[in-house]
Amino acid sequence: MPGDNAAAFTVSELSGRLKRMVEGEFGHVKLRGEISGFKRAASGHVYLCLKDEKAVIDGVMWRGVASAVPFAPQDGLEVIATGKLTTYPGRSKYQIVIERMELAGEGALMALFEKLKATLGAEGLFDTAAKKPLPFLPRTIGVVTSPTGAVIRDILHRLEDRCPTHVVVWPVKVQGEGSAQEVARAIRGFDALPADGAVPRPDLLIVARGGGSIEDLWSFNEEVVVRAIADCSIPLISAVGHETDTSLSDHAADLRAPTPTAAAELAVPVLAELRNMLATMTLRSERCARRYHERGRERLDALVRVLPKRDALLGPQRQRADEAARALGLALERRLALGHRQLDRAAGALRPAMLAQRLAAAKDRLASAGRLLEAAHPEKPLERGYAWVEARESGTVATTADDARKAAALRLHFKDGTVDARVERSGPTSYDRKKPKPATKPEQPNLL
Structure with missing residues (x-):
């Protein structure tokens, strides 16, 4: 202003x-x-x-x-x-x-609950086909819960009453800041344990918490917990809250238990009932075996009664054996007589005169063969004035005049030695000179 x-x-x-x-x-x-x-x-x-x-x-x-x-x-x-x-x-x-x-307010939580349920369900985290069967008798059970609450005591007492089992507890916060992350880490930690490690790998997991309002149980509706449960390869039971409480962890787990105590009951059978069942099955097996044995004895006795007697079964075989024994004796006697006759003939052939006659005949055959062999000896004709002609260089026998002319240098084998010779002239043999010439027909004079 x-x-x-x-x-x-x-x-x-x-x-x-x-x-x-x-x-x-x-x-x-x-x-x-x-x-x-x-x-x-x-x-x-x-x-x-x-x-x-x-x-x-x-x-x-x-x-x-x-x-x-x-x-x-x-x-x-x-x-x-x-x-x-x-x-x-x-x-x-x-x-x-x-x-x-x-x-x-609870209405907003329920709206968020339904929204998360629809979103995670669309990804298949709650599919029934993905649920794993629980082991019948787990050796080790892993429990994810608070170490100080009544929940862990109830689980341990129920397991001790039903079937004592080795339990490994992974302590976590089940409510408040950071509780969802702790629960998820515990589930993944159990799943990552090696089978032969210092801490035994559980055969079954229980994720448990006592009852409370929806706000108190909200950690088990968190996406990180639901995904850890769905990804776990170990069968898992969710026991969050009381029977009327439902969480998304229940939908993702392989089995939902209404209470933590019920989870322990679902995890293991009753040992006393198992023993009674085994005893009953043992008794039934013994009775079945005894009954089978008795019925077998009855059937055997019935078969024995209808079977023919031993003498009736073996009578024909015995008779055939006796006949075969008699036939065998006769055959042996005939064979022995034949052997005697053959021996007598052989003994007669071995008399001295017969042996001398056969020996003389063998000598004659041997002498005849010797004479034949001596006559066939190639040097035998040399004693009668014949000579054996051989080509000097090749050492082959010249059997024809043409062989001798081709060899030129010859070696003549006589009875008392050899003489070297050379072919000087080739002409007709004396045989050819003495052979008369054929007469020539006189030429007929020409009449014209």
């Missing part, structure tokens, strides 16, 4: 006064509203808006607070946020710094 001498505020001064005014007037407040524009920064801080039908306020949760929220905030979820109302001078906006967040 004209004449106004009031000093002007700087923007920072005004923002600071507004900040002090807002923080001093409201301090800590509790707001109920619907989450909108939910974002989680890389630093871990969460930025969101809380709104109702007529207004919207910005909100921020620092990383430490955001990690402690027992559920997964998301758009559309109605919550109650407790925190400090302040301003952000850089944007001239007021906001709430959230220090605690909880769901706004």
Whole structure:
């Protein structure tokens, strides 16, 4: 206004006064509203808006607070946020710094429950076909629960009463900040144990917690727990809450137990009943074996009564044996007589005169063969003036005149030695000269 001498505020001064005014007037407040524009920064801080039908306020949760929220905030979820109302001078906006967040009533939790159930069910985490059968008599049972509550005592007592079994407990928090992560790590830790390690790998897992409100049991509805149960290769029983309580862990597990005590009953049979059953089966087996033996004896006796007597069965065979014995004796006598006759003939052929006659005939045949061999000797004709002609160089016998002419140098074998010769002239033999020439027919004079 004209004449106004009031000093002007700087923007920072005004923002600071507004900040002090807002923080001093409201301090800590509790707001109920619907989450909108939910974002989680890389630093871990969460930025969101809380709104109702007529207004919207910005909100921020620092990383430490955001990690402690027992559920997964998301758009559309109605919550109650407790925190400090302040301003952000850089944007001239007021906001709430959230220090605690909880769901706004059971209806909101159930809506979130149904939404998570539909989402995870669509991925097949609750499929019945993926359920694994429980072992009949597990040697080691792993239990994921609080080590100080009544739940673990009830499980151990029930197992001791029914069938004492080795139990390995993985202690976890079952409620509050970080409980869902601990439960998931315990399940995956049991599943990662080697079969031959220092800590025995369980044949069966029990995830258990006592009863409580839906908020108390919410850790077992968290996605991290449900996925750990669905991925576990060890058969798993979920025993969360009382009989009327249902969690998403129950849907993902291989079997749901209404209570932790019931889980112990489902895990093992009653040892006394097993012993009674074995004793009954043993007695029945003995009775069956005895009855089978008795019936076999009866059937054998019945067969013995209808079988023919031994003498009746063996009579024909005995008669045939006697006949064969008699025939064998006669055959031996005939064979012995024949042998005697052959021996007599052979003995007669061995008399001295017969032997001398055969010896003389053999000598004559031998002398005849000797004479024949001597006459066939190639040097025998040399004694009668014949000579044996041989080619000197080749050593082959020249049997014809043509062979002698071709050899030129000859060697003549006589009775008392050899003489070398050479072919000087080739002409007709004396036989050819003495052979008369054929008479020639006189030529007929020409009459014309």
